[in-house]
Amino acid sequence: MKSISYIDRFDESYRNSFSFSHRIKIRFSETDMFGHMNNTAPFTYFEDGRIEFFKKIGIMQAWMSSNGEKIPVVADIQCDFIQQGFFDEEITLCVKINRIGTSSVDLHYLGINQNRESLFVGRGTVVQISKHSGKSVPWSEEEKKRMLQLEEPENL
Amino acid sequence: MKSISYIDRFDESYRNSFSFSHRIKIRFSETDMFGHMNNTAPFTYFEDGRIEFFKKIGIMQAWMSSNGEKIPVVADIQCDFIQQGFFDEEITLCVKINRIGTSSVDLHYLGINQNRESLFVGRGTVVQISKHSGKSVPWSEEEKKRMLQLEEPENL
Amino acid sequence: MKSISYIDRFDESYRNSFSFSHRIKIRFSETDMFGHMNNTAPFTYFEDGRIEFFKKIGIMQAWMSSNGEKIPVVADIQCDFIQQGFFDEEITLCVKINRIGTSSVDLHYLGINQNRESLFVGRGTVVQISKHSGKSVPWSEEEKKRMLQLEEPENL
Amino acid sequence: MKSISYIDRFDESYRNSFSFSHRIKIRFSETDMFGHMNNTAPFTYFEDGRIEFFKKIGIMQAWMSSNGEKIPVVADIQCDFIQQGFFDEEITLCVKINRIGTSSVDLHYLGINQNRESLFVGRGTVVQISKHSGKSVPWSEEEKKRMLQLEEPENL
Numbered sequence: 001m002k003s004i005s006y007i008d009r010f011d012e013s014y015r016n017s018f019s020f021s022h023r024i025k026i027r028f029s030e031t032d033m034f035g036h037m038n039n040t041a042p043f044t045y046f047e048d049g050r051i052e053f054f055k056k057i058g059i060m061q062a063w064m065s066s067n068g069e070k071i072p073v074v075a076d077i078q079c080d081f082i083q084q085g086f087f088d089e090e091i092t093l094c095v096k097i098n099r100i101g102t103s104s105v106d107l108h109y110l111g112i113n114q115n116r117e118s119l120f121v122g123r124g125t126v127v128q129i130s131k132h133s134g135k136s137v138p139w140s141e142e143e144k145k146r147m148l149q150l151e152e153p154e155n156l
Numbered sequence: 157m158k159s160i161s162y163i164d165r166f167d168e169s170y171r172n173s174f175s176f177s178h179r180i181k182i183r184f185s186e187t188d189m190f191g192h193m194n195n196t197a198p199f200t201y202f203e204d205g206r207i208e209f210f211k212k213i214g215i216m217q218a219w220m221s222s223n224g225e226k227i228p229v230v231a232d233i234q235c236d237f238i239q240q241g242f243f244d245e246e247i248t249l250c251v252k253i254n255r256i257g258t259s260s261v262d263l264h265y266l267g268i269n270q271n272r273e274s275l276f277v278g279r280g281t282v283v284q285i286s287k288h289s290g291k292s293v294p295w296s297e298e299e300k301k302r303m304l305q306l307e308e309p310e311n312l
Numbered sequence: 313m314k315s316i317s318y319i320d321r322f323d324e325s326y327r328n329s330f331s332f333s334h335r336i337k338i339r340f341s342e343t344d345m346f347g348h349m350n351n352t353a354p355f356t357y358f359e360d361g362r363i364e365f366f367k368k369i370g371i372m373q374a375w376m377s378s379n380g381e382k383i384p385v386v387a388d389i390q391c392d393f394i395q396q397g398f399f400d401e402e403i404t405l406c407v408k409i410n411r412i413g414t415s416s417v418d419l420h421y422l423g424i425n426q427n428r429e430s431l432f433v434g435r436g437t438v439v440q441i442s443k444h445s446g447k448s449v450p451w452s453e454e455e456k457k458r459m460l461q462l463e464e465p466e467n468l
Numbered sequence: 469m470k471s472i473s474y475i476d477r478f479d480e481s482y483r484n485s486f487s488f489s490h491r492i493k494i495r496f497s498e499t500d501m502f503g504h505m506n507n508t509a510p511f512t513y514f515e516d517g518r519i520e521f522f523k524k525i526g527i528m529q530a531w532m533s534s535n536g537e538k539i540p541v542v543a544d545i546q547c548d549f550i551q552q553g554f555f556d557e558e559i560t561l562c563v564k565i566n567r568i569g570t571s572s573v574d575l576h577y578l579g580i581n582q583n584r585e586s587l588f589v590g591r592g593t594v595v596q597i598s599k600h601s602g603k604s605v606p607w608s609e610e611e612k613k614r615m616l617q618l619e620e621p622e623n624l
Binding site for chain 1: 184185187188189191192194196243
Binding site for chain 2: 495496497512515519523532555556609
C-alpha cells in the first residue's frame with residue numbers, strides 16, 4: 001500500500017476510522033483530455049464534504065449568517081492520488097477531524113468509489129478568522145464541544 | 157456559413173465589427189474526456205472578456221468598489237459552437253456592445269483561434285442592479301457616454 | 313412573468329411539461345464575490361442533467377463505450393436567469409426534449425429551488441457526430457424510439 | 469514567516485531560486501462568496517504553470533502527440549496559503565524542479581502578486597505513466613537532460 005506522510009498506516013482500519021461521509025459523482029466537466037478525473041476535482045469534493053461535515057456538527061450556520069464576522073479559510077490542503085477516477089463514478093467522500101487547534105482544525109479526507117476502492121486521500125487545515133481583521137479567532141467552548149461530539153464510526 | 161439567430165450575416169464583416177479583444181488560452185482542465193474544450197468553458201471566457209471590456213471603457217471600477225451598491229448581473233447568455241476548441245489553443249476573445257438599454261447592455265462575443273478560425277460566438281444581456289434591493293438601476297449619462305465612446309474597429 | 317424567446321408561455325403548465333429531473337446542490341466554489349451562484353454554473357448543471365437524461369432513456373451508454381465512434385457535442389446552449397441562486401440551494405434540474413432532428417436533439421432545461429421558485433431556464437442543441445470525421449451522424453430508428461418513449465409528466 | 473514542511477527556509481533566497489514563471493490573473497469565477505480567491509483555484513494555476521514549464525524544457529510535446537503512449541499524472545499535490553488572493557490580481561506563478569526520480573519529478577510552485585507578496589506556495593509529484601497499462605515509465609536520458617538544463621534564476 002502507498003505510504004502517505006500524514007497517515008500512520010493506510011489500511012482498512014484507517015478507512016474505518018471515518019464516521020462521516022458525503023456522496024459525490026465525478027462530473028463529465030471534471031474529466032480532462034487524458035480521459036480521467038482532472039487532478040483539481042478532489043479539492044472541490046473536499047470543500048463540499050467539509051461543508052456538509054461542518055453543517056452536521058453544527059458550526060457552519062454561524063459562518064453563513066449575513067452578519068457573520070467569522071469565516072473559515074483553508075490554510076493548507078493536499079491530495080494523494082491512489083488510483084485514477086473516471087466519469088460517472090460515485091464517490092463516498094469521507095471526512096474526519098484529525099486534530100483540533102486553538103483556532104484551527106486539521107481534517108482528513110478519503111474518496112472511495114462504488115467498488116470500495118480508495119481513489120484519493122487528503123488532509124488540510126481550516127482556520128477560523130475574522131472577516132474584517134483577517135486574524136485568527138479561537139474556537140468557543142461550544143464549538144470545540146461540537147467538534148468532539150463525533151458519532152461512532154459507521155460502516156462506510 | 158452557420159446561421160445564428162442574433163447575427164445578421166456571420167461573415168468577415170461581422171468579425172471586423174469588433175474593436176475590443178482579450179487573449180485567453182484553453183486550459184488543460186477545461187478539456188474533457190472527449191478530447192476537446194468542454195462546452196462550459198466559453199462562458200468563463202465571456203466573463204473574462206466582458207470584465208476586461210468594462211474595465212477598458214471605465215465602468216467596472218464603480219462595481220468593484222467595496223462600498224459599491226450597484227453590481228452587474230447576467231440576465232441571459234448563450235453560445236453557438238462553430239468548431240471544436242482544443243487544449244492550448246490561443247483564443248482572441250472579441251467583445252462588443254450590440255445594444256444599450258435603460259439599465260442593461262446586450263453584448264456580442266466571438267472567439268477566434270490562432271489560425272483566424274471562428275470557434276464560437278455568443279451574446280448575452282448584462283443588467284445593472286442594486287445589490288440590496290435586487291432591482292435594476294438605470295445607467296447614468298456618464299456610463300452611457302462611456303459605452304458609446306468606442307474606438308474604431310481594429311484589425312483583429 | 314419574464315418573456316423567453318424559446319418558450320411559448322413560461323407558466324405553471326410549462327413547468328409541468330417536464331417529466332425528468334435531477335437533483336443538484338449549488339456548491340460553495342460555484343458562488344462568486346457578489347455572493348451568489350456564478351453565471352457559469354448552470355451550464356455544468358445542464359450537462360449533468362442532460363447526461364442523466366440520456367442515461368435514463370438509454371442512449372448514453374453507446375457514447376461512453378471505449379470503442380465508441382459516435383459522441384454527442386453541444387452545438388449551442390443558452391441560459392435565462394430568472395432569479396439569483398445562492399450557496400447550498402437544492403436545485404431540481406428538469407430536462408425535456410423539445411424537438412428531434414435528423415442527427416440532433418433540442419433540449420429544454422429548468423432549474424427550480426426548494427421553494428419551487430424558478431431560478432433559471434435554458435435550451436440547447438446536441439448533435440451526434442463521428443469522433444473521427446467530426447461529421448454529424450443521423451439517429452438510428454432505435455435511438456429515435458427511445459427519445460420518443462417519454463413517460464407522463466411527473467409532479468415536480 | 470510561515471513554516472512550510474517542504475521548504476527549508478521560506479525567505480527571499482527561496483523566492484529567488486525559481487528560474488521559470490508564468491503569468492495568470494485571478495478570474496472573477498474563481499472567487500467565492502467570501503470575496504476572495506477560492507482555495508481550489510491555485511491547483512488550476514499549478515497545472516497551467518507546470519504545462520508551460522514542461523513545454524519550455526521540451527518534454528510536453530511527446531505527451532500531447534496523438535499516438536502518445538506516455539502521459540504525466542499527478543501523484544500528489546498540495547498548497548499552503550500565505551495570504552488571501554483577490555479578483556483581478558496578477559499572479560506570477562513560479563515553477564521549479566525540486567527532485568528528479570526514476571519516472572517522477574517533484575515540482576515546487578510559488579504564487580506572487582503584483583506587489584511582490586507571496587500568496588501561496590505548493591509542491592507535488594508528477595509521474596510519467598503508460599496510458600494503457602497505467603504503470604510508471606522511467607525517464608529517458610534525453611528527458612532527464614532536458615530537466616537538468618535549467619537556466620540561471622532570473623530576477624522574478
